[in-house]
Amino acid sequence: MQVEEKHRDFDTTKVVCTSKELPCSLQESLEKIAQKEGYMNYKILSRSISTEGGNYMAMLYEVDIKGKTTSGEKETNIFIKQSIPEFSLGDVSEIYCRELFFYNEVSKVFTELEDEAKIPADERYKSAKSYRGSNSEAIILQNLAKDGFTTVFRMEVMPLKFAELSIQQLAKFHSLSLVMERRRPEFFEKKIKNLKQLMKFDEVNLDFCKKMFRTSVAILENETRKKLEDKYSQILDKYINYLRGDGTKFKCLCHGDYRMNNILMKMKEGEITEVVPVDYQIILYGSPMVDFVYFIYGATDREFRKNNLDNLKDLYYETMKNYLKYFEMDVNEIYPRKIFEDNIDECLEFGLLALLFLGPFFFADENEVPDLSKDDVAKHEINVDLKFKDRLQEVIQEMIENGRL
Structure with a gap:
């Protein structure tokens, strides 16, 4: 290089x-x-x-x-x-201002809350250091790669240890939102609750959704493809509702794009020892379980979910429970286990919706990745890796067996 x-x-x-x-x-x-x-x-x-x-x-x-x-x-x-100079699917300045808001304001409130609770350094939520030179055109951060952090390749099934550490960080992120709501109510009311989904479903974005959907279903068998195509309008409406948080009673600050490629990991002697979430460009006020499901289904296969999903749900809830104790808050009063389980159950189908509308990006061949500052994404043809077909078919079969499709 x-x-x-x-x-x-x-x-x-x-x-x-x-x-x-x-x-x-x-x-x-x-x-x-x-x-x-x-x-x-x-x-x-x-x-x-x-x-x-x-x-x-x-x-x-x-x-x-x-x-x-x-x-x-x-x-x-x-x-x-x-x-990038332009982004056909959204307002670039708004996207970057949202990430600046996280590093300049939200992360500072997180640190203040953890300081007040005297949380040990190794138990705190992890994020990269931000430099004041950041502006609406660029985010300037500590280069964690120099400290040995890297990413898992976006098409791989995530390692279990990576999943466990990432779920723990997600639970702390959501927990800090719950703490902020109670300890910084004015800040939360004015600056968190108005963080809506950035994607505007205008003609351009609807064309993009249709293009991604067609790219996804084109790799499926005829019968399955037709079944999904016949339900396109219903599937699209559900996808939009999840992104907007419509009908969700339990809400908090969410990452919005909590996928494997947005989490850095550090290894020592072949073992993953630490993870740091990044990319807060589309943080929003919504359902925490959409973050959870999006993370799981974006980078696992059916065997991984069969063996580990229940344990990861338990890990998330236990992490939240133990972390909130530092703030003298009872998770059973704030987020009862029954409501938590119901929320996950309600959101599981988002795993399929995310793959249908975003999977072609996740699994695009490296040489086929569109340049969003130049390409018309509604027309750009994306060739997807063969792994995508297997992953998508497994999720569809899972949804059929669970009565969600």
């Missing part, structure tokens, strides 16, 4: 900019970060990175600031998500 350099000597006013990738506004932000980090002179190394089809709404960069401080040599590793 070619490394493109930018550097600036702190005692001069001339900026040497050899990389054409990073705009001047980002260069200025990085210089401010360098100054705040105490660099006296430094150079900036930047390189674009690929997620092999795991990201669709940003250009991604790794940046290393290297130089001298009064304490000696120092290196700061940064990860940048730069917004």
